[in-house]
Amino acid sequence: MNFRGLFVYRGSSTASTEMLVGAGAFGVFFLAWYAIVAVGVVPERFLPYPDAVVKALWGMFANNNFIEDVGISVARVWGAFALSVIMAIPIGIWMGSYRIVGAAIEPVVDFIRYLPVPALIPLLIIWFGIGEASKIAVLWMGTFFQLVLLIADDSKRIPREYIEIGHTLGARPSQITRDIVFRSMLPNMVDNLRITLGWCWTWIIVAEIVASRSGIGHVIWSMRRFLKTPEIMAGILTVGVIGLATDQVIRLIARRMFRYL
Amino acid sequence: MTANPPFVRISGLSKVFDGNEAHDAIHVIDNVSLDIDAGEFIVFLGPSGCGKTTLMRVVGGLELATSGTVDLVGARVTGPDRHKGMVFQAYTSFPWLTVYQNILFGTKYRNDISTVEKAEIAHHYLELVGLSEYANFYVNRISGGMRQRVAIARTLAAGPDILLMDEPFGALDAQTREFLQVKLLEISRLEKKAVIFVTHDVEEAVFLADRIVMFSARPAKIVEILSIKDTISGQRSLETKETEEFFRLRNHVRNVMLSETNVMGLIGAPIGSGA
Numbered sequence: 001m002n003f004r005g006l007f008v009y010r011g012s013s014t015a016s017t018e019m020l021v022g023a024g025a026f027g028v029f030f031l032a033w034y035a036i037v038a039v040g041v042v043p044e045r046f047l048p049y050p051d052a053v054v055k056a057l058w059g060m061f062a063n064n065n066f067i068e069d070v071g072i073s074v075a076r077v078w079g080a081f082a083l084s085v086i087m088a089i090p091i092g093i094w095m096g097s098y099r100i101v102g103a104a105i106e107p108v109v110d111f112i113r114y115l116p117v118p119a120l121i122p123l124l125i126i127w128f129g130i131g132e133a134s135k136i137a138v139l140w141m142g143t144f145f146q147l148v149l150l151i152a153d154d155s156k157r158i159p160r161e162y163i164e165i166g167h168t169l170g171a172r173p174s175q176i177t178r179d180i181v182f183r184s185m186l187p188n189m190v191d192n193l194r195i196t197l198g199w200c201w202t203w204i205i206v207a208e209i210v211a212s213r214s215g216i217g218h219v220i221w222s223m224r225r226f227l228k229t230p231e232i233m234a235g236i237l238t239v240g241v242i243g244l245a246t247d248q249v250i251r252l253i254a255r256r257m258f259r260y261l
Numbered sequence: 262m263t264a265n266p267p268f269v270r271i272s273g274l275s276k277v278f279d280g281n282e283a284h285d286a287i288h289v290i291d292n293v294s295l296d297i298d299a300g301e302f303i304v305f306l307g308p309s310g311c312g313k314t315t316l317m318r319v320v321g322g323l324e325l326a327t328s329g330t331v332d333l334v335g336a337r338v339t340g341p342d343r344h345k346g347m348v349f350q351a352y353t354s355f356p357w358l359t360v361y362q363n364i365l366f367g368t369k370y371r372n373d374i375s376t377v378e379k380a381e382i383a384h385h386y387l388e389l390v391g392l393s394e395y396a397n398f399y400v401n402r403i404s405g406g407m408r409q410r411v412a413i414a415r416t417l418a419a420g421p422d423i424l425l426m427d428e429p430f431g432a433l434d435a436q437t438r439e440f441l442q443v444k445l446l447e448i449s450r451l452e453k454k455a456v457i458f459v460t461h462d463v464e465e466a467v468f469l470a471d472r473i474v475m476f477s478a479r480p481a482k483i484v485e486i487l488s489i490k491d492t493i494s495g496q497r498s499l500e501t502k503e504t505e506e507f508f509r510l511r512n513h514v515r516n517v518m519l520s521e522t523n524v525m526g527l528i529g530a531p532i533g534s535g536a
Contacts (some may be wrong), residue, residue, distance in 0.1 A: 003304040098359055136335045161353045170343030171368035179369070183357050260356050 022191065024074060048230045056230035070238060073208065073215040076132065077200045080139030084147055085193060092151025093185075100151065113145040117203060121210050128213045135204065142203040143196050149219045150192045154185040192202060194250050201239055266335040268455055269320065269423065274329030275480075276315055289315050292329070297423075302446075304466040304492070306514065308522050309477030312429050316481060317459050321345045321425045326459035333422060343370065346421030350428040354400040354411040361387055361396040363411050367418030367509045386414035389448060397438035408439035413448065423455040441498060442468055446497055463518060467511045468502060475514065477521050485517055 005011040006021065028051050036042060037049050057114075060066035095102040120141055121134075128134035158181050172201035208217025220235040272292045280286035289312035297303055305313040318324040320331050322341040331338040332350055333345065341347075354363045364386050368379040387393055390410040392403075400408055409429055416424060430438045442465060449456050466473050471490040474483055492506050501507055 112536075159351065159353070161349045161351050162355070163354050164341065164347060164349075165415075166322070167341035168321060168343065168345060168347045168416070168421075169367055172370075175370065180355070184355070186357075258357070260401065 024147055024224050029053040045227065046229060048233070052230045053233045056228070057234035057237065058230060060219070060234060064219075066238075069215050069219050070242070073204055073217065073239075074242065076135050076207075076215065077197070077204050079132075080136045080204075081143065081200050084140055084196070085137065088144055088147040088151050089189070092148045093155045093181060095148070095152040096155030097173070097177060097181070106149075106152075109149055112141075113149065115141075117142040118210075119259075121207065125211055134211065135207045135215075138207040139200050139203045143199055146199070147192065147196050150196075151185075151189065154188045154192070155181055158184050187254065187261060189191055190250065190254045190257075194247060195252075197246065198243060199203065201243055205239065266332065267296040268299040268334060269295075269303070270330075270332045271295045271297075271316075271320065272330055272332075274316070274319065274331065276312070276319060276324065277327045282283070288480040290319070290326075291482045293481065293483055294329075295474060295486075297455055297457070297469065300469040302449055302456045302458065302469060304470035304473045305457060305459045305476065306410050306463065306466045306473050306518065307461065307481060308478045308518070309461050310479030311476050313459050313476050316476075317425050317427060319378050319455050320423075320457060321347055323347070331425070343419040344422045346416035346419055346424050348409070348412050348416050348424065348426040348429045350431045352400075352408045352412070352432075354408050354415065355397065355419055356401050359397050359399055360403065360407075360411050363400060364414045364418050367415035368420075371420065373420075382418050382420075386418050389417075389451070390414045390429050390444070404437070406433050406441055409433065409441060410444070413445070417448070417452060417454075419456070423457065424449075426456065426458045428460055429458075443497075443499060445469065463511055463515045464502070467507060467514055468497065468506065473514060475517050475521070484521060487514065499516070 001017050001020075002013045003017060005013040006017065033047075033050055037044060037047055044052075057066075091105070094106055117138060121138055124134050124141070126136050162180050162184060163176060165181045171179065194233045204215065205217035205220070209221045210214040212218040216235050216239060220232050223231040223235070266437055272294045274290055275288075278287040293316060305317060307313040319326050320333075320338065322338050322345055322498055331420060338345070345406060355359075356365065358366060361383060365379060365383040367386075368374065368382055371379070374382070389397040390413060392407060393415070395403055395407065400411055403411075413424075413426075413429070430441050433441065458466075458469055462474055467489060471488070473487045473489060475485045475487065476482065477484050488512070489510060492510060493501060493504070
């Protein structure tokens with residue numbers, strides 16, 4: 001435990017100490033929440049006690065088959081995310097490698113990137129219906145165009161000397177891309193993927209609220225009709241917990257993969 | 262027709278960087294011709310920004326000449342390949358690989374040798390640069406001087422005909438620099454490879470070179486070619502830097518360089534000119 005370092009300007013601390021601080025902050029958050037409801041600043045109908053939310057969550061899993069909705073949302077997020085990643089990595093690196101590709105694709109991507117995804121949902125529903133395809137399309141629209149630019153930028157940031165070393169060791173461009181560019185940008189890429197995966201959760205809830213008969217977003221939206229605030233908050237909490245857990249797992253994997261950092 | 266072409270022949274080489282909206286065209290190399298023998302240690306010396314690095318990069322095939330040609334063992338240089346090995350001033354050893362893996366990477370694209378031979382070569386150069394103890398260290402766990410040794414070993418592992426070094430010790434502290442200068446002389450003696458070494462450090466140039474090629478300020482023209490080998494014969498060590506001949510050569514080179522810098526009006530009278 002190293003508490004002193006926590007209060008030094010740009011100081012450092014140990015992982016376990018920081019974990020303790022993080023858990024403490026969560027504790028404070030819940031206490032404050034509890035206090036606000038107890039004092040009666042906000043009516044309980046609008047802001048229920050934390051334990052009412054937990055109880056609601058338990059009830060949703062026990063009686064309403066909520067696990068199926070969670071599974072459906074997770075599957076949509078990962079399906080669309082995988083599609084974005086599989087397309088963005090090669091296209092992004094390609095954009096960074098040849099100016100002809102970059103110059104041709106960048107303006108188009110930049111244009112689409114600034115279109116608000118919710119505005120596209122009506123169009124995507126007309127094109128793809130209200131089935132799974134339209135959800136995947138919404139998530140893909142919301143992530144691919146951002147991700148491809150991030151990847152292109154990362155690949156351009158490789159030191160020029162790395163590329164020239166590749167040439168003078170006798171590597172062909174495809175080999176330089178595989179063995180030097182890709183490997184060199186990988187840690188940054190994993191960071192970008194982590195951030196992009198978070199956006200997927202924003203878009204899936206939006207998509208499920210607008211047009212869906214299943215998924216966490218659909219559950220949250222239907223509970224609104226009966227003013228079931230605890231259930232709504234339980235749904236939101238579920239998204240937060242899944243996001244936090246996924247993020248930690250990816251960080252852990254990254255730490256193992258990139259021991260050299 | 263001569264029977265044997267020179268090892269490296271640079272003839273009538275000029276280089277102009279094209280202008281664009283942001284800047285005018287820059288004339289960096291002006292009609293340079295030079296022959297280099299096999300196994301010769303050549304130092305390109307010149308004021309900062311004079312174009313000596315660009316000339317070396319043209320020899321390495323990393324830049325195209327505007328006019329003139331470079332031939333390596335009788336073959337025209339048209340682009341980079343593993344026969345022209347580069348070592349940069351910036352650290353270029355790959356952080357995701359260990360010291361040994363970095364050196365082995367130098368052999369990765371050779372198809373003239375087997376996997377077993379590649380490992381043997383990597384071990385050979387690992388030992389030659391004195392990093393056997395650090396074989397399994399990631400390169401950001403070792404010092405800058407060690408990283409440059411890794412870079413040199415990796416380049417040698419590719420089996421180049423000539424080693425092109427662009428101020429490789431420029432970012433290192435004085436002690437490490439001297440240590441690596443001695444180490445580099447040892448390596449070049451054992452490997453018998455031609456070296457072009459770019460620097461703006463006069464002492465480094467005199468200590469390392471068989472011949473120093475001195476360049477003018479931009480555009481780079483050859484001002485003087487000085488054979489060091491003729492004056493300082495035999496194996497060099499740090500004591501060489503304390504000898505009379507070394508002082509004399511160093512002062513001569515320094516004066517030539519000072520008057521070249523003076524062309525740009527930056528510095529006063531040359532040393533020992535009595536002014």
